Amino acid sequence: MTMDTGVVWLTIFVLSVFVGIEVISKVSSTLHTPLMSGANAIHGIILLGAIIVTGTTDNSLAVAVGLVAIVLAAVNMVGGFVVTDRMLQMFTRKKPAKSDESKVA
């Protein structure tokens, strides 16, 4: 018995919905901003789609539009991850900062 392709896609979709809710259900409010920013970077994966669509068309107008999409998607993906890392750096710098202070004191 083979599964209907559409049903396979629907299954993946529904399971992903539950996984998405489940993995972040215990987040503390302190991390809401970085989490939102990190999730924001993940949907920058549309870059993959933009590359494929642009690289498989011959229509020059379509290529131009595709290149714009690639630039936008790359800004989303790269900028998103870098900015999230910058935020999280602030959180993890706590430890060394404290030891520095105790040395000074």
Added chain:
Amino acid sequence: MPTWIQLVFLACGVCFILALKGLSGPKTARNGNLLGAGAAVVACAMPFFWTDLHLQHVPLILIAIAIGTVGGVYGARTVQMTQMPQMVALFNGVGGGAASLVALLELQQVVDAGGHDSWFNLAATAFTIAVGAVSFAGSVVTFAKLQDLMTSRPVVFPGLPILFGAALIGSLGLSVMLVDDPRIWVGITLGLLGLLVGVLLVLPVGGADVPIVISLLNAFTGLTVAAGGYVLSNVLLLVAGTLVGSSGTFLTLLMARAMGRSVPNILFGALKGGSTLGGGEASDRPVRSITPEDGAIMLAYADRVIIVPGYGLAVAQAQHTLRELVDVLGERGIEIDYAIHPVAGRMPGHMNVLLAEAQVPYEQLREMDQINGDFKDTDVVLVVGANDVVNPAAKTSPGAPIYGMPILNADEARQIIFMKRSMRPGFAGIENELLFEEKTSLLFGDAKDTMSKLLNAVKAL
């Protein structure tokens, strides 16, 4: 698609799940983010190794990626921590725009191939075009509101609900047309209408609620990418987009709950005429203004002090001076803590980021629930650049836009010092009754300047 690439995509999907999981815990957050970044880079490299795809225009594509990367890194590295929320909004918006354009290109390919495709595929294409455009335009408006390029108050004009409804129905109609008979001009019009819907959706949202809308638009973009993944038959896009869509929706609800707001109320509250407060009629009422020297005496001879930091502190870059002041007061044996409202700053957790940047020890940061019982035994509360998070109107005035939002009980303390630039109301645009109370003193001036004067005055005692 070769099996090995499909397996790489599967691995990347798992990495995204682990990345989100990591991001929700303080110890694992940074590694989680790096894992997600690594997976995204690997996934985007795949088309170049996928020989059957016969990828064309490779040099142009690489140049476009390079431009986007440079732009993204530049923006992310140079943005001030205080402007973080609008940067995230902007990144989210361009992602939505990219998804919309990708769907338009896919539609073009369907049209070129004779216009035959399954109705579900076309519906997903229409969804991606429209919602991607909503996300793009909505994010641009939130950016403008947070960056003070336009007023942060709710913008409502007569006929806005009708126009909004008409745009929605129009989008739905165009989507049906697209499914029935795919044509590129229908797709483009749908995208333009989506832009209009995005603008109209965000205009009536008040400034204090904008962060929640950013989170909501983030979830929208996630769903857009998921639908795009279905259209392109790419499982990784479907999984990644759905993860962001569902976790983003859930996060939006969590944020709204932290602020005591409901999402429908945030989006459509202003349309019902719920927020009528504002106006400057009360601002010439008498207040008690003091000098930094007076403030220093009040602080230095207290036993228990609580600091309530707000966005104004960060804007003035006074957090480093504040930390020094707290250190000096701590040396005098005063018990002193920072009370962090969940939405202090512009977004949940934003203030923690800003204070961590000033190297304030984590143990001194107390969350609202932990510290709210302490205010009644507190001698002096120092409110620095905050307003709405201590506004009693949230408890007492049912008409206020912030009514129902949990606040810090600063009004229970024996004395309150407000450091303010002016009598201007807070981000929510409403008057704060606490300013006019007898036990409240105001220290006017730029937070950084006043803070150094206060610090010197305390040191001189």
